[in-house]
Amino acid sequence: MKDKDFSTPIPPQEAILRSWERSVASGLRPDEQNPEARLPAACLSDRLEANARLVAYAQPIMEHLHQQIARSSSTILLTDNSGTILRSVGDSDFLEKAARVSLHPGQSWSEAVMGTNAIGTALAEQRPVAVFGEQHYLERNRFLTCIATPIHAPTGGVLGILDVSTSARPTQTHAQALLQTTVEIIENRLIETIADAAVVIRFHHQPEALASPLEGLAVFDEAGGFLACNRRAERLLGTGDTRLSRPAYWDIFETRWNTVLDHALQSSARPTKLRSHRGREFVAHVLVSDLQRVRPVSTREAAASARPPQPTLDDLDLGDAAVTHAIRRARRILGLDIPLLIQGETGTGKEVFAQACHNSGPRRDGPFVAINCAAIPAPLIEAELFGYSAGAYTGARGEGARGKLREAHGGTLFLDEIGDMPLKLQAVLLRVLETRRVTPLGGGPEEELNLSLICASHHSLKMLCESGEFRPDLYFRLSAMSLHLPPLRERADIESLARRLLHDESPGRPIRISASALDLIRRHPWPGNIRQLKNALRLAAAMLGPDEDTLTPGHLPQDLTDEPDLSPGRPRNQSLRAAESRLVEDTVARHNGNISAAARELGITRTTLYRKLRQASPDT
Numbered sequence: 001m002k003d004k005d006f007s008t009p010i011p012p013q014e015a016i017l018r019s020w021e022r023s024v025a026s027g028l029r030p031d032e033q034n035p036e037a038r039l040p041a042a043c044l045s046d047r048l049e050a051n052a053r054l055v056a057y058a059q060p061i062m063e064h065l066h067q068q069i070a071r072s073s074s075t076i077l078l079t080d081n082s083g084t085i086l087r088s089v090g091d092s093d094f095l096e097k098a099a100r101v102s103l104h105p106g107q108s109w110s111e112a113v114m115g116t117n118a119i120g121t122a123l124a125e126q127r128p129v130a131v132f133g134e135q136h137y138l139e140r141n142r143f144l145t146c147i148a149t150p151i152h153a154p155t156g157g158v159l160g161i162l163d164v165s166t167s168a169r170p171t172q173t174h175a176q177a178l179l180q181t182t183v184e185i186i187e188n189r190l191i192e193t194i195a196d197a198a199v200v201i202r203f204h205h206q207p208e209a210l211a212s213p214l215e216g217l218a219v220f221d222e223a224g225g226f227l228a229c230n231r232r233a234e235r236l237l238g239t240g241d242t243r244l245s246r247p248a249y250w251d252i253f254e255t256r257w258n259t260v261l262d263h264a265l266q267s268s269a270r271p272t273k274l275r276s277h278r279g280r281e282f283v284a285h286v287l288v289s290d291l292q293r294v295r296p297v298s299t300r301e302a303a304a305s306a307r308p309p310q311p312t313l314d315d316l317d318l319g320d321a322a323v324t325h326a327i328r329r330a331r332r333i334l335g336l337d338i339p340l341l342i343q344g345e346t347g348t349g350k351e352v353f354a355q356a357c358h359n360s361g362p363r364r365d366g367p368f369v370a371i372n373c374a375a376i377p378a379p380l381i382e383a384e385l386f387g388y389s390a391g392a393y394t395g396a397r398g399e400g401a402r403g404k405l406r407e408a409h410g411g412t413l414f415l416d417e418i419g420d421m422p423l424k425l426q427a428v429l430l431r432v433l434e435t436r437r438v439t440p441l442g443g444g445p446e447e448e449l450n451l452s453l454i455c456a457s458h459h460s461l462k463m464l465c466e467s468g469e470f471r472p473d474l475y476f477r478l479s480a481m482s483l484h485l486p487p488l489r490e491r492a493d494i495e496s497l498a499r500r501l502l503h504d505e506s507p508g509r510p511i512r513i514s515a516s517a518l519d520l521i522r523r524h525p526w527p528g529n530i531r532q533l534k535n536a537l538r539l540a541a542a543m544l545g546p547d548e549d550t551l552t553p554g555h556l557p558q559d560l561t562d563e564p565d566l567s568p569g570r571p572r573n574q575s576l577r578a579a580e581s582r583l584v585e586d587t588v589a590r591h592n593g594n595i596s597a598a599a600r601e602l603g604i605t606r607t608t609l610y611r612k613l614r615q616a617s618p619d620t
């Protein structure tokens with residue numbers, strides 16, 4: 001992959017010279033013994049509060065980085081945008097040594113205070129900087145070697161600095177590359193969690209780079225207005241300083257906004273193609289965070305006032321035998337300390353089912369806390385789940401974070417895509433399930449947990465166990481009560497469900513569905529299941545004229561009306577299977593036999609892909 005790094009980590013000599021000139025001009029002497037006195041001490045707790053989001057995302061990743069560097073005699077430092085250290089993680093031996101030169105939380109390392117140093121100089125130069133021993137302006141700091149990289153805010157500007165300081169000369173390329181990647185993970189996380197983000201687009205020229213720090217990330221509001229993007233996105237798009245010019249979606253991409261949204265709503269697990277106005281082609285994952293918000297504005301307000309109440313298990317029972325059976329089984333364990341595992345294809349309603357279990361059980365007045373294990377970078381899942389205590393990290397005095405497990409106390413914790421949980425964390429989760437107690441990262445008092453646990457996966461956990469990606473002991477623990485939600489194409493109640501969804505989509509406007517439209521709905525394979533049907537009906541309702549009250553085939557999306565594989569008279573399962581086999585084989589061929597890349601594009605695990613290939617060509 002030819003993705004050249006956009007930052008030059010080792011500063012040219014001139015950067016150090018410029019910094020020395022600034023240091024001299026500031027009146028600081030190289031033999032200064034007490035530079036700390038140059039500025040009043042920063043009030044650390046205020047700084048921590050002002051930078052709470054930055055600290056929350058950076059802190060667990062700093063631990064991870066420290067383990068990766070695996071270097072004694074080093075410390076990882078996080079500062080705010082004035083160079084004041086907010087957090088430090090490191091070995092106690094080195095921290096003691098570092099404390100002698102005030103390399104600890106609360107101390108400013110701006111150039112004005114410390115002269116040339118990686119933190120202050122990276123801030124002044126707004127770029128990654130390495131400062132080796134003798135290059136430090138103050139003599140007392142010359143035992144240090146430091147590398148520092150600015151952390152950019154989602155909307156541009158520098159939020160702070162991440163720094164690795166050591167008393168030994170580090171293997172520069174290794175540590176710098178790790179530092180750079182770490183900063184990009186933090187920046188991406190800050191972008192993804194922007195409060196108003198409605199649509200997140202991850203893109204790259206090559207599918208293999210998706211979901212890696214190499215991907216471009218662009219975030220838009222519900223109407224396609226620009227909210228933020230990462231620096232990779234700017235480079236991939238070649239649009240210069242996008243964060244300054246803040247172009248709307250359609251100013252960047254040629255592919256229609258609605259086409260992208262339709263794709264996301266129908267099959268978000270699959271990548272789609274995007275083309276920019278500059279003729280650059282990308283593969284992209286498009287994530288719509290809140291379906292309600294991307295409605296046309298006129299219907300959004302009406303829907304908000306008439307939003308259906310949260311479902312209970314009774315509400316989900318529309319007459320399909322498999323669903324009724326699942327509901328009956330789920331009822332037996334409501335309120336008991338038995339975890340529930342819901343499996344089923346994407347969009348079959350696993351989260352809705354989990355919410356319905358919560359609403360129907362004795363903990364219904366408690367919180368329902370959902371976490372998608374596939375959407376959070378592995379190093380962050382542990383902190384998200386378990387939280388961390390104040391003082392968990394060296395110098396920490398903030399409030400810590402409760403973590404989802406404790407947030408769900410008294411209610412229900414829903415772990416979506418549990419199959420994507422890292423193996424190490426699976427062991428910790430198993431222990432929590434056994435002891436029903438949780439200890440925040442970094443120690444602190446153990447707390448008892450009283451909650452219902454519901455997990456979901458669209459991968460087969462059993463197969464993940466066979467391929468070594470999931471712990472069998474956790475699987476046995478979670479699958480004591482395991483339910484399978486049927487794919488929509490197999491549901492006998494698809495008509496009632498379609499009517500229900502249409503009613504929810506167009507509250508206050510009774511719409512009938514014609515017999516021929518129902519026939520098409522019954523015959524369609526619905527790979528995106530209820531999510532796809534819901535979106536198709538939403539589009540169809542929008543196509544109805546003001547005087548029309550009946551939905552006909554002409555209102556439905558085109559792919560329903562020209563489905564080539566479902567000619568009447570052909571057994572449906574057979575044609576479906578044939579279509580799937582063709583898709584699987586074509587995708588593998590397009591990736592020249594690269595199973596990982598093909599599996600990623602199809603949104604399935606490698607194990608599942610191997611199985612499907614065996615089914616497609618049983619003789620091989």
Ligand SMILES: Nc1ncnc2c1ncn2[C@@H]1O[C@H](COP(=O)(O)OP(=O)(O)OP(=O)(O)O)[C@@H](O)[C@H]1O
Nearest residue numbers: 316345346347348349350351352353458530531534
């Ligand atoms: N019984 C239902 N009634 C109405 N809408 C439903 C029902 N089940 C699911 N939906 C809708 O279908 C969409 C997908 O549902 P949900 O997110 O629960 O599926 P999922 O199986 O958890 O999907 P994924 O595997 O992709 O996480 C949502 O918009 C949800 O509101």
